[in-house]
Amino acid sequence: NAGVTQTPKFQVLKTGQSMTLQCAQDMNHEYMSWYRQDPGMGLRLIHYSVGAGITDQGEVPNGYNVSRSTTEDFPLRLLSAAPSQTSVYFCASSFDRATGELFFGEGSRLTVL
């Protein structure tokens, strides 16, 4: 049982490049979400999914795209990276959206030059 696996751990991009952060869980969790963590801002929700084929926007969705084709995977795509997207990104999952315990990936530190 690997829990939540998030890759890559570190990435440096140039402005305008695109990339995908991968997130996979093997706990059959319905709910998956992506957050960004910036100094002094706490964790902010980017996008979330309550099941395969269902996604919705969070607090700061602009510049990001997600899909949920399977229960296990929830990739986050940066369409055209900007310096404002320099941050630490966390993927999280829980069994259900209401009361499930949260499981986080190890985080991905992204720098956009």
Added chain:
Amino acid sequence: KNEVEQSPQNLTAQEGEFITINCSYSVGISALHWLQQHPGGGIVSLFMLSSGKKKHGRLIATINIQEKHSSLHITASHPRDSAVYICAVRSRGAQKLVFGQGTRLTINP
């Protein structure tokens, strides 16, 4: 005003001291989470509460639904407890979590 407020923002204590971190929220909730993040590290779930009190080792979490307040206590604190502690709430009927800003705890030997 943020929906979730934590206090204090920073806390420094000596090894062995009893620690209390507070979380106040302004909405009706279905669950409250306490999370721990070590420097440069990932985020670990400590507790999920919807009522009452939970204990795990030296950590105790309590919640008062009527007062919209939760506390995280650490007994016999140790330098390895040094971390950021984050409170997060899930509003009733909502599909997303709202996070507090975190409390940075430093325990000196």
